[in-house]
Amino acid sequence: MDADYSRATDGATERGSDGLTVLGLETSCDETAASVVRLSAAGAEVLSSVIHSQIDEHAAFGGVVPEIAARSHVEMIDGVARRAMAEAGIDYAALDGVAATAGPGLVGGVMVGLSYGKAVALARGLPLIAVNHLEGHAVSARLGAETRYPxxxxxxxxxxxxxxxxxxxxxxxxxxxxxxxxxxxxxxxxxxxxxxxxxxxxxxxxxxxxxxxxxxxxxxxxxxxxxxxxxxxxxxxxxxxxxxxxxxxxxxxxxxxxxxxxxxxxxxxxxxxxxxxxxxxxxxxxxxxxxxxxxxxxxxxxxxxxxxxxxxxxxxxxxxxPPMVYCTDNAAMIALAGAERLEKGLTSDIDVAARPRWPLDEARANADPVHKKTGRKGAKA
Known part of the structure; x- marks a missing residue:
């Protein structure tokens, strides 16, 4: 099992008739995003998806400036999350878990969303699921249609x-x-x-x-x-x-x-x-x-x-x-990945760390790294 996850003591979480409802948070680059997704027998239903783009803030520099991105995430994350909950029409008591991007990405930004997710999980007594941003993209097609593995x-x-x-x-x-x-x-x-x-x-x-x-x-x-x-x-x-x-x-x-x-x-x-x-x-x-x-x-x-x-x-x-709206960075894909992990009983400890690098196939990345000198941050994707 991935070292960043532990098996919940009560095992897998059943979807039930109402499904699993998860709040997702995404702050890995230059979008501050929050979404509520419900995973049921009928598939994934996006109850809300809110994205604050920082394009205007970075346009003058011709690319993303990490420090500006992190500061913007700090300013926007609470309002974006509250709006996502309001648009979903539910309160925190209706959530089964909270999922947040824990990497890879600009680590200053990743820390903002992950810290906010930890705060929600602690305050509401909810399971925390640290999600690999790339895993979010991997499941994003399942937001538009039932997509079977493998x-x-x-x-x-x-x-x-x-x-x-x-x-x-x-x-x-x-x-x-x-x-x-x-x-x-x-x-x-x-x-x-x-x-x-x-x-x-x-x-x-x-x-x-x-x-x-x-x-x-x-x-x-x-x-x-x-x-x-x-x-x-x-x-x-x-x-x-x-x-x-x-x-x-x-x-x-x-x-x-x-x-x-x-x-x-x-x-x-x-x-x-x-x-x-x-x-x-x-x-x-x-x-x-x-x-x-x-x-x-x-x-x-x-x-x-x-x-x-x-x-x-x-x-x-x-x-x-994925539908065009879910191709670029968004929190709906993070919420879905979190819900699928929660269904399998895979949750994260509250002290899980933000990671600037986090390969999906970590065993292959470590055994056969593309960049042979991995450095102290770990293998690159």
Missing amino acids: FLLLLVSGGHCQLLEVRGIGDMSRLGTTIDDAAGEAFDKIAKAMGLGYPGGPALERLAAQSRENGGDGSRFELPRALLGRKDCDFSFSGLKTAASRLAQTCESEQDRADLADAVQKAIARQLSERTERAMLAYAEQHEALHFVVAGGVAANKTIRRTLEDLATKHGFGFLA
């Missing part, structure tokens, strides 16, 4: 890019991961080099759409393809990020910029598709029921979503993705 998952966001076999809550194996930058980070850094502002990913997607509308040709830009000699499922986006950022300096017109954005988007979609196809072929050899889920902020990109959906159809996989 499934093949592509988790692709601003800070993470992984392929995983998901057999159930807390039971996941890493098939591939990025050896440097994540896809979402590449989107944001290239967009910044092109002067598109923050957040860069959506801005670059809009600019790429302009290229197609104007009959542009992104293929005129040559971008590197990473790790072509390797047959594993790992990713690399640093070379693409550097090359595209340099090309951005040569763009002389708005059409040049739009074409480059189109080329970048297609290059990222291609690499995600190539590595995912390898994972699908290996996964299909071991499973009869073939389900593919894509989750994380980059899953909101329409071109990437369409490319992966076509790939799933080609190989006989059912395609699933």
Whole structure:
């Protein structure tokens, strides 16, 4: 069992006729979020989902400033949580537990949400469930439709890019991961080099759409393809990020910029598709029921979503993705992951610590780390 969880003394918690109702808290980056989710025999029902975005606070800096993010979380967490409870139409007595992101992420922000969750748990006598932020993304597709385990998952966001076999809550194996930058980070850094502002990913997607509308040709830009000699499922986006950022300096017109954005988007979609196809072929050899889920902020990109959906159809996989509102960071996915853990009797001690790094497949990360020098913070995802 994961060292961050203990088995409740009274065993698993039954959903009952009314289900399990959990308050979720998310503060791992630049959104302060709270949500109430009820898990019943009919599936997951989101009773409320409140998100305070810090985009305006970080826009002037071209990216998230950890100190600003942490201070904003301190100011907003109580109001956001109270609003989530009010919109759910319940009081604290109706809760079965409280779940909070405990990592990975910007540790100053993570500590805010986790500390607030501990306070609620202590004050109301509720079980505390410390949730891995990535596990929240892994189950997020279950917020939109009944999604059965096991499934093949592509988790692709601003800070993470992984392929995983998901057999159930807390039971996941890493098939591939990025050896440097994540896809979402590449989107944001290239967009910044092109002067598109923050957040860069959506801005670059809009600019790429302009290229197609104007009959542009992104293929005129040559971008590197990473790790072509390797047959594993790992990713690399640093070379693409550097090359595209340099090309951005040569763009002389708005059409040049739009074409480059189109080329970048297609290059990222291609690499995600190539590595995912390898994972699908290996996964299909071991499973009869073939389900593919894509989750994380980059899953909101329409071109990437369409490319992966076509790939799933080609190989006989059912395609699933969270509703757009649950692709980016939110607390509903944290509440759901917490409810699924609570149902299995997995709760956390009140002294559980915030973690800047927390791989989903910790055994694989420790045995075969992508970054060999893990440092005192532990293995990276």
